[in-house]
Amino acid sequence: MFLKTEIFKAISFKKPITLPLSYWLLVVTRFVLTLLPQLGYIHPDEFFQNVEVIAGDIFTIDVARTWEFNPKFPIRNMFVPKIVLGLPLHLIQILNPYSKAYLNIDLQTPYYLLTIPRLFICLLSLINDYCLYKICVLYGQNFRNRLKIFASSYVVFVYCCRSFSNTFEMIFFSLLLLLVAECMYKSDKVIYHDEFLTEKYNKAETPVEKVKIFKLKTHLPEHSLNRVFILASLVVIGIFNRPTFICFAFAPVFFWLHRGLGSKVVSFKDFHFRIFTFMLCGIPMALVLILVDSCYYGYLTSAEVESLKLSWDNWVVTPLNFLRYNMDTRNLKEHGLHPRWLHLVVNIPLLFNVLGIIAFITLSGNAYRFIRGQYSKLPRIQSITGLMLFSLVTPVALLSLIPHQEARFIIPVLIPLIYLYGNHLHPNEADTKIKRRVKSTLCYTWYILNILLTIFFGYIHQGGIIPFTNTLHREIKSYYGVHTHVITTHSYSIPSYLLQLESTTKIWKDKNTGRKYRLTPTTFIYKYGSLPIEDLFGKIDEVLTDAEMLLHKYKRQYRFYVASPCSLEKDIRAVSRMYTYIDIEHEFSYYPHFCTEAFPKFPSNRDQFCFESNLLRNESQVVDLDIFQRISCFLKRFCLRIYRVRPSNYKI
Numbered sequence: 001m002f003l004k005t006e007i008f009k010a011i012s013f014k015k016p017i018t019l020p021l022s023y024w025l026l027v028v029t030r031f032v033l034t035l036l037p038q039l040g041y042i043h044p045d046e047f048f049q050n051v052e053v054i055a056g057d058i059f060t061i062d063v064a065r066t067w068e069f070n071p072k073f074p075i076r077n078m079f080v081p082k083i084v085l086g087l088p089l090h091l092i093q094i095l096n097p098y099s100k101a102y103l104n105i106d107l108q109t110p111y112y113l114l115t116i117p118r119l120f121i122c123l124l125s126l127i128n129d130y131c132l133y134k135i136c137v138l139y140g141q142n143f144r145n146r147l148k149i150f151a152s153s154y155v156v157f158v159y160c161c162r163s164f165s166n167t168f169e170m171i172f173f174s175l176l177l178l179l180v181a182e183c184m185y186k187s188d189k190v191i192y193h194d195e196f197l198t199e200k201y202n203k204a205e206t207p208v209e210k211v212k213i214f215k216l217k218t219h220l221p222e223h224s225l226n227r228v229f230i231l232a233s234l235v236v237i238g239i240f241n242r243p244t245f246i247c248f249a250f251a252p253v254f255f256w257l258h259r260g261l262g263s264k265v266v267s268f269k270d271f272h273f274r275i276f277t278f279m280l281c282g283i284p285m286a287l288v289l290i291l292v293d294s295c296y297y298g299y300l301t302s303a304e305v306e307s308l309k310l311s312w313d314n315w316v317v318t319p320l321n322f323l324r325y326n327m328d329t330r331n332l333k334e335h336g337l338h339p340r341w342l343h344l345v346v347n348i349p350l351l352f353n354v355l356g357i358i359a360f361i362t363l364s365g366n367a368y369r370f371i372r373g374q375y376s377k378l379p380r381i382q383s384i385t386g387l388m389l390f391s392l393v394t395p396v397a398l399l400s401l402i403p404h405q406e407a408r409f410i411i412p413v414l415i416p417l418i419y420l421y422g423n424h425l426h427p428n429e430a431d432t433k434i435k436r437r438v439k440s441t442l443c444y445t446w447y448i449l450n451i452l453l454t455i456f457f458g459y460i461h462q463g464g465i466i467p468f469t470n471t472l473h474r475e476i477k478s479y480y481g482v483h484t485h486v487i488t489t490h491s492y493s494i495p496s497y498l499l500q501l502e503s504t505t506k507i508w509k510d511k512n513t514g515r516k517y518r519l520t521p522t523t524f525i526y527k528y529g530s531l532p533i534e535d536l537f538g539k540i541d542e543v544l545t546d547a548e549m550l551l552h553k554y555k556r557q558y559r560f561y562v563a564s565p566c567s568l569e570k571d572i573r574a575v576s577r578m579y580t581y582i583d584i585e586h587e588f589s590y591y592p593h594f595c596t597e598a599f600p601k602f603p604s605n606r607d608q609f610c611f612e613s614n615l616l617r618n619e620s621q622v623v624d625l626d627i628f629q630r631i632s633c634f635l636k637r638f639c640l641r642i643y644r645v646r647p648s649n650y651k652i
Helices: 002-011 021-035 045-059 079-084 086-103 110-124 126-138 143-151 165-203 207-218 228-241 245-258 268-296 302-307 318-326 329-335 342-371 384-399 407-425 433-460 465-478 533-554 566-576 608-612 627-635
Strands: 483-488 523-527 558-565 582-590 640-647
Touching (some): 021 143, 045 086, 079 086, 086 110, 110 126, 126 143, 126 407, 143 407, 165 228, 165 384, 228 245, 228 268, 245 384, 342 433, 384 407, 407 433, 465 558, 465 582, 523 533, 533 558, 533 582, 558 566, 566 608, 608 627
Parallel strands (some): 483 523, 483 558
Antiparallel strands (some): 558 640
16 A cells, blocks of 8 residues: 555656746736737738638628638638637627627727637647646756746747647647656656566565565556547547647657557557557547538538438548648649748747757757767657657658648647757856856847747737728728728738628528518728739729729719738839829828838838838938938838729819
8 A cells, every 4th residue: 555655646746836926927928918919910821720710600790711611622620719719709799798788898899809819829828838837847857947938939929829720739739748748757657666566576485475565566556548538539639620730749649659668567569559549549539520520511411410311421521631632732832832941940940049059959969979879878768858859850850841831830849849958048056157158148049039029920020911900990880881992912811800791691681571681792802912013903993993883883982992011102103103094092001011022122322212202301402311211211111001092083
């Protein structure tokens, strides 16, 4: 009994230790930045891969359903978005009538629709902190420094509080690492005691001693299949959320299967049995997720279930569709093909800056030792360091084989990266004076770069779209029934769900007459990406012509806007002179707005734009611009300009 008690003590968590105040301040900052809100627009997938579609289902509004949700060939699972984003959006729907009645606050406005789901995701991001903390405590590592480094990362401030599927993937990866780390810790303890008792049993001289030792062995807890069902279900959910989760789950699952292999009490028979059991335990969750998708996309109806007339055509497996689509290089070309080294050379330094470079140097040293056969200087395979090392290297290596590479694809590796190298940024008593100075410099560099990147990606990158959407929402509500046309160029798409456009597909019923009808659309958003300005004006001409025809034929009033980066103003003005019958006037601007699609050129000392735009004016003579004036002019081009389009003979 004593032995059993000691083992359970060994495998249980220690009492929680007070976390440093600086960490809690960083956590509060995470929530404050989310509430401000962050106006930066990292990538359209933040909206169009989940929250746009979920909002359309809940609020019955017109939204942009991308090709990924096409029922003919869907590649996105709906379980995780429905759970994670459905809850805050349903909360908005339920509370909105009361908030409008008692507080005069409309929750179905862009600010709350943007902030409340992000706030919920921000709350979920604390799961990552918790997992890192628990792993550090379990293995006796310094969690204070690691948590501060983690909580100060711009990846956490920005990416982990957005509705990316990669954000959910990071949470699943963190949970998987924690569960596997716990299982490894428990197995190590149990195997150690099992081998110790086996040795004592073999050396026992009397039957009484052998019986006592045998009874002690029977009190050892089971560990071989520890948490197998939870682990298998978690891996399946992660794969359905993003099939690339296979790359992240590979190392942790392998280490879970490999626990104790090579010891006297664990054999290959146990290894194969674990594989079989793991796969078996993943089947129920896989069936549930297939059922959810099949029902959502209309492959399976209640009538078919009741009649039991089911076939293979009634089921859809979205991860398989995802893999089929992405295995075709022609499809990937539409999204952009990248060199295989992009993650290693660009994305890792961009996401993890100092830590990424430290990891690269350290891993290069390990690779050199491995080649030289210095295996004793390498981390032990069956250890927490080995788990974290392979959980860092394997996903990056596997994802680098895919020709389409974006920085957010590898954000989940932040957890193993900080566990392995987070302590390298904080000096300790054993360090020499020079080493302390180097670590302090690296630490300050880490904090400064993450502050700058938080500002850039959180507020500057494509930062004009969300404020413009807010203005557009007010205009649509103020001019109800008036047609609103919006063309966006060289910028990301406007998230339609923030506009709360009434559904044009829902069948409405008149309460007085009982007549059924559908609403006709009154807001039209045209997304033309990086279309050349000459071709863009052809589209403007078409939209304006159609709007004028409706105005003269049906008296349908309209408002027509073009949203374009300020850096294109010169080109827009030049081309507009060819269309004398179109009047295009600057309505308002949003600053800052950084976009690589139309990166402004640095002005010359006689740049006409700086004078024509009243950015610099001298009435008496044209003078050369000095370097500070040129820099000022250059920075002022990072904005989103909204133009009002009318026929040239329009009278107010």
